[in-house]
Amino acid sequence: MSFVDSFNPDIILMENADIAARMMFEKCREYGINFTLSRGKFRFLKESSYYSYGAVKHRRSALITEGKILIDTASFAFREYGLKGILFTSRLTGLSANLTSRFTPRTLISSYEVYEALRRGIAVPFRKRDAEKPRRIEELRRNDKGGLILQPEPGVYENVSQIDFTSMYPAIIVKYNLSPESIGNGRKGFLSTILEPLLELRIKTKRMKKTNPEVAGIDSALKWMLVTCFGYTGFKNAKFGSISVHERITGIGREILLESIRIAEESGTEVIHAMVDSVFVRNSNGDLKERIERETGLLAEEGQVPLGCFPAEKGWIWKCCPLLRPVESGEMKLRGVMARRRDTPEFIRRAQMEMFYLLRNARTLNELAELESDLKGIYRRYMLAMKYADPEWFFIRKRISRTSYSKNSLEASAVRELKKLGVKLFPGMEIEYVVVDFKRKLVSIRNPETVDFEYYRKLLEKAYEEVSFAVRNALSSL
Numbered sequence: 001m002s003f004v005d006s007f008n009p010d011i012i013l014m015e016n017a018d019i020a021a022r023m024m025f026e027k028c029r030e031y032g033i034n035f036t037l038s039r040g041k042f043r044f045l046k047e048s049s050y051y052s053y054g055a056v057k058h059r060r061s062a063l064i065t066e067g068k069i070l071i072d073t074a075s076f077a078f079r080e081y082g083l084k085g086i087l088f089t090s091r092l093t094g095l096s097a098n099l100t101s102r103f104t105p106r107t108l109i110s111s112y113e114v115y116e117a118l119r120r121g122i123a124v125p126f127r128k129r130d131a132e133k134p135r136r137i138e139e140l141r142r143n144d145k146g147g148l149i150l151q152p153e154p155g156v157y158e159n160v161s162q163i164d165f166t167s168m169y170p171a172i173i174v175k176y177n178l179s180p181e182s183i184g185n186g187r188k189g190f191l192s193t194i195l196e197p198l199l200e201l202r203i204k205t206k207r208m209k210k211t212n213p214e215v216a217g218i219d220s221a222l223k224w225m226l227v228t229c230f231g232y233t234g235f236k237n238a239k240f241g242s243i244s245v246h247e248r249i250t251g252i253g254r255e256i257l258l259e260s261i262r263i264a265e266e267s268g269t270e271v272i273h274a275m276v277d278s279v280f281v282r283n284s285n286g287d288l289k290e291r292i293e294r295e296t297g298l299l300a301e302e303g304q305v306p307l308g309c310f311p312a313e314k315g316w317i318w319k320c321c322p323l324l325r326p327v328e329s330g331e332m333k334l335r336g337v338m339a340r341r342r343d344t345p346e347f348i349r350r351a352q353m354e355m356f357y358l359l360r361n362a363r364t365l366n367e368l369a370e371l372e373s374d375l376k377g378i379y380r381r382y383m384l385a386m387k388y389a390d391p392e393w394f395f396i397r398k399r400i401s402r403t404s405y406s407k408n409s410l411e412a413s414a415v416r417e418l419k420k421l422g423v424k425l426f427p428g429m430e431i432e433y434v435v436v437d438f439k440r441k442l443v444s445i446r447n448p449e450t451v452d453f454e455y456y457r458k459l460l461e462k463a464y465e466e467v468s469f470a471v472r473n474a475l476s477s478l
Helices: 002-007 017-031 076-093 105-119 137-143 168-175 190-208 213-233 243-266 288-296 346-359 365-369 372-388 410-420 453-477
Strands: 011-014 042-045 048-052 055-059 062-065 069-072 155-165 270-275 278-282 300-310 396-399 430-437 442-444
Touching: 011 017, 011 076, 017 062, 017 069, 055 396, 062 069, 069 076, 076 105, 076 213, 105 190, 105 213, 155 288, 155 365, 155 453, 168 190, 168 213, 168 243, 190 213, 213 243, 243 270, 243 278, 243 288, 270 300, 288 300, 300 453, 346 372, 346 453, 365 453, 372 453, 396 410, 410 430, 410 442
Parallel strands: 011 069
Antiparallel strands: 042 062, 048 055, 155 278, 155 300, 270 278, 396 430, 430 442
């Protein structure tokens, strides 16, 4: 408290602030110390569990200060768009920076809609009551199809181009004037009106951040709000949502993607993959992006890739290219592999990333095939080093969907161990554990003395298989 008083800052950035500030408050009350982290007033944001995009998530309790901005640097908002993005979003939504840094993008886009409605004198329903009505299966089959995905033939491809539409669904809302009250009558819709300036600004910041890194946080905040605005139109409690608008957006999106595929094929370009708002082609003729933009009316970006790898393993093939290397940056674009998963142990993640770094210099199938022995060398080295590694590198992070289990599992064992320590658990919380004995489902949640090396060797083997697919495929193609 003395340290805070000596500087009297307006903004405090603190790692795990939502946990630490609560502990500081409890200790101050216990020892009779004046709690000066806030300028006199504060309140607690209740913890809650909620369902979002097929998963149960949890928002933990937070101490909300009055007169100071206290931001948890471990939060999603700070990780994704930083302090400048949080302050920018606070101005957009009319929420305090404290709340903005703790709310999900869905809550932020909802707050922005309400703020704009009130500013324009539009009545906002206190509680939405027009939930979706029962419909016949024929109507659902006709209208509720979602985004279009064309599965690629598994393999490694040379000279790949990715044409990606810029904020496709928000752009569709604006271009086609989609809003619950505008469908069928042609009048200017509220949703398209308020999203138009956000979309225009996103197009600018996306371009500006390439030369001005300070804009990156604002660009990221706009990206998340625009991404969420589409899903929010289909949310049953959305104040300005409508399932008919949601279905209309995806329907137009499918037509635009099919039109882009037609344009590519008519120009003699091979289409190898398409997914919702992206088209992957081989040997593009150079002006394909401009033709697609001109005929669809939507902006797009094109990335050139010397080698693109589409794996064969079911379950992550649809997540597009697990191995892409843009010419201009030399960076890889990874999707769907173990190194990208949050539950992958650090030891396995490091091993797979070293394997990928080996492959990123390959620009042809020949160069990729020549790396087979070096790739095996990395795999064997990590396999031998596993027994000497720090046990802390084997922690697995999982988000639990419940707090009680009827069957024995690794998550169930971890939950039981945490309950023994008096930890209060909620659905959607993330827990960590090390597998001690997989067969008996024994785990350690802190200070592990040993690990089940056989279990982790299988994870390492799977990580190796994901990477070696590209090399094996290159060898078979030669």
